[in-house]
Amino acid sequence: MDTRTPDPQPHPAAHQVSRFAQSLKARGFRSWYERQLIISHGFMVTGLLCVVALAAWIEESRQHAALSDQLIGFAFAALGGWFGLQCLREYRRSLITAEFVSGQASCPTCETYGRLTVLEAEGEHAVRVRCKHCAHEWRIEDTPQPANTAD
Numbered sequence: 001m002d003t004r005t006p007d008p009q010p011h012p013a014a015h016q017v018s019r020f021a022q023s024l025k026a027r028g029f030r031s032w033y034e035r036q037l038i039i040s041h042g043f044m045v046t047g048l049l050c051v052v053a054l055a056a057w058i059e060e061s062r063q064h065a066a067l068s069d070q071l072i073g074f075a076f077a078a079l080g081g082w083f084g085l086q087c088l089r090e091y092r093r094s095l096i097t098a099e100f101v102s103g104q105a106s107c108p109t110c111e112t113y114g115r116l117t118v119l120e121a122e123g124e125h126a127v128r129v130r131c132k133h134c135a136h137e138w139r140i141e142d143t144p145q146p147a148n149t150a151d
């Protein structure tokens with residue numbers, strides 16, 4: 001007879017909670033960092049293209065008098081402007097994450113940069129890592145913690 005208790009249901013956000021750890025573990029720190037930079041700059045280019053398209057629409061719309069054309073153009077411009085802003089926000093967010101994680105990738109003991117093994121997820125936004133050079137273990141977070149001003 002099987003007396004083991006059934007595995008507890010995973011937390012609804014469990015897969016998302018450890019996405020940082022999974023991604024870091026699957027790729028290794030260096031290619032995770034590279035990928036993060038490529039993605040963030042992809043967002044930046046897309047956001048800037050939206051801004052250029054918006055400027056082109058403003059220039060173009062001055063030459064057409066038909067109100068219906070202008071309304072359709074305005075709808076596209078508003079959508080493009082919103083999308084461009086989202087891209088630039090995402091660019092900022094992913095770049096901050098990449099730089100924040102990168103700033104913790106040096107071993108506190110031997111100062112070797114980026115040569116680490118990801119051991120396990122620690123909570124929502126952190127991983128425990130081990131230096132490949134001296135085997136020191138430390139914790140890397142993906143989001144800056146709010147400053148503790150209680151004391």
Ligand SMILES: [Zn+2]
Pocket residue numbers: 107108109110111112131132133134135136
């Ligand atoms: Zn080390």
